[in-house]
Amino acid sequence: QVQLVESGGGLVQAGGSLRLSCAASGRTPNSYAIGWFRQAPGKEREFVAAITWSAGTPFYADSVKGRFTISRDNTNGTVYLQINSLKLEDTAVYSCASSVWRGSYSSQRVYNFWGQGTQVTISS
Secondary structure (H helix, E strand, O other): EEEEEOOEEEEEEEEOOEEEEEEEEEEEHHEEEEEEEEOOOOOEEEEEEEEOOOOOOEEEOHHOOEEEEEEEEOOOOEEEEEEEEOOOHHOEEEEEEOOOOOOOOOHHEEEEEEOEEEEEEEEE
16 A cells, blocks of 8 residues: 655735645555546535656646646655646545556546545635
């Protein structure tokens, strides 16, 4: 199994920045990529970004391109999600997930391990 622990969420004013972390442990060699998803109140969970461990290739949802940056640190098994110019609509629970598959990272079906999530709340 792969264990994932998110951190870095909190209450932030609109226009500010936040960096979320996803620490992976366990059978991480079985993890090919890490994805970030978010679920806003009353909405379905949606894909935000993903990154492959080996090459560090990033993938983004069109809605977050330009404001979100995903990165990884292979030395400590952590994936980061930098969010800039925060908007009220960024309020959500952000979760990271591990995939053993190559490709289709926007689909939740390719992820087999999930973290508990971290709450991000944006205030006006």
